[in-house]
Amino acid sequence: MAEIVEVADLADPRLADFRDLRDVDLRVSLEAEHGLFLAEGAKVVRRAAEAGFTPRAFLLQPKWVDGLADVLVATDAPCFVLPEREIEQVTGFHLHRGALASFERKPLPDLASLVGRPGRLRIAVLEDLVDHGNVGLIFRNAAALGVDAVVLTERAADPLYRRASKTSMGNVYAMPWTRVRGMEDILRVLREHDVVPVALTLADDAITLDELAAMQHERLAFVFGTEGAGVHPKTEAQVDHRVLIPMEPGVDSLNVAAATAVTFYATR
Numbered sequence: 001m002a003e004i005v006e007v008a009d010l011a012d013p014r015l016a017d018f019r020d021l022r023d024v025d026l027r028v029s030l031e032a033e034h035g036l037f038l039a040e041g042a043k044v045v046r047r048a049a050e051a052g053f054t055p056r057a058f059l060l061q062p063k064w065v066d067g068l069a070d071v072l073v074a075t076d077a078p079c080f081v082l083p084e085r086e087i088e089q090v091t092g093f094h095l096h097r098g099a100l101a102s103f104e105r106k107p108l109p110d111l112a113s114l115v116g117r118p119g120r121l122r123i124a125v126l127e128d129l130v131d132h133g134n135v136g137l138i139f140r141n142a143a144a145l146g147v148d149a150v151v152l153t154e155r156a157a158d159p160l161y162r163r164a165s166k167t168s169m170g171n172v173y174a175m176p177w178t179r180v181r182g183m184e185d186i187l188r189v190l191r192e193h194d195v196v197p198v199a200l201t202l203a204d205d206a207i208t209l210d211e212l213a214a215m216q217h218e219r220l221a222f223v224f225g226t227e228g229a230g231v232h233p234k235t236e237a238q239v240d241h242r243v244l245i246p247m248e249p250g251v252d253s254l255n256v257a258a259a260t261a262v263t264f265y266a267t268r
């Protein structure tokens with residue numbers, strides 16, 4: 001059972017995991033350096049625990065000590081309890097849902113192990129997507145619509161960062177994912193495992209998503225690009241198909257997370 005700690009001093013060094021949450025750059029480097037991530041909201045905290053991540057500490061409003069009793073009973077991590085206003089002083093932001101927990105990261109698998117098993121496979125590749133909200137939404141779509149794993153390039157946002165895990169509704173924890181330095185390596189490993197790479201793009205020579213779906217490929221990897229520039233031209237040149245989701249005239253493009261939902265559904 002977690003040790004319940006009534007915090008007497010907000011400067012308590014044991015609260016270190018929960019400080020300065022507003023400073024994205026600081027948090028991203030601190031979390032990577034210390035091998036931790038934060039989960040926000042009772043549902044997201046529970047999903048991280050259910051996915052087998054080891055809790056380091058909890059910071060809860062009093063009501064969540066009972067609300068998360070099933071999680072707390074299974075750990076000996078400390079559980080710091082504070083009223084809402086004081087949690088805000090520690091974290092630097094207003095915590096609507098009153099529950100935070102820090103967890104240990106696990107080492108990432110290599111891509112070959114994610115695409116190695118035979119049979120039907122759907123992989124989402126996120127090329128340099130830096131927006132945590134979009135990355136979280138894509139994981140949620142992937143989990144809902146039968147995608148087997150997500151691959152991110154080195155520059156893409158951290159799926160375990162608080163904003164991404166929150167928008168994913170905790171679906172980042174159970175979804176297999178990894179990070180690979182660049183597209184060259186990703187495309188090579190996909191081809192070695194008979195996965196057909198396609199890019200979702202507005203390119204003039206693209207086939208439509210309906211045409212791709214009609215081909216009934218058993219093993220597919222979908223590459224999605226950034227909100228600004230889209231999929232890198234070098235990547236577009238290397239994939240087997242460039243694929244367009246047809247839109248009404250006058251609309252430039254879909255948001256990338258919306259594009260993933262349409263793509264996963266049409267090819268499920």
Ligand SMILES: C[S@@+](CC[C@H](N)C(=O)[O-])C[C@H]1O[C@@H](n2cnc3c(N)ncnc32)[C@H](O)[C@@H]1O
Binds near residue numbers: 223246247
């Ligand atoms: C906002 S769009 C990028 C638009 C960018 N200006 C371009 O020309 O590609 C972000 C990503 O969503 C996907 N996307 C959005 N709308 C799409 C569409 N209609 N067809 C195919 N992919 C689309 C692509 O992967 C794209 O790289």
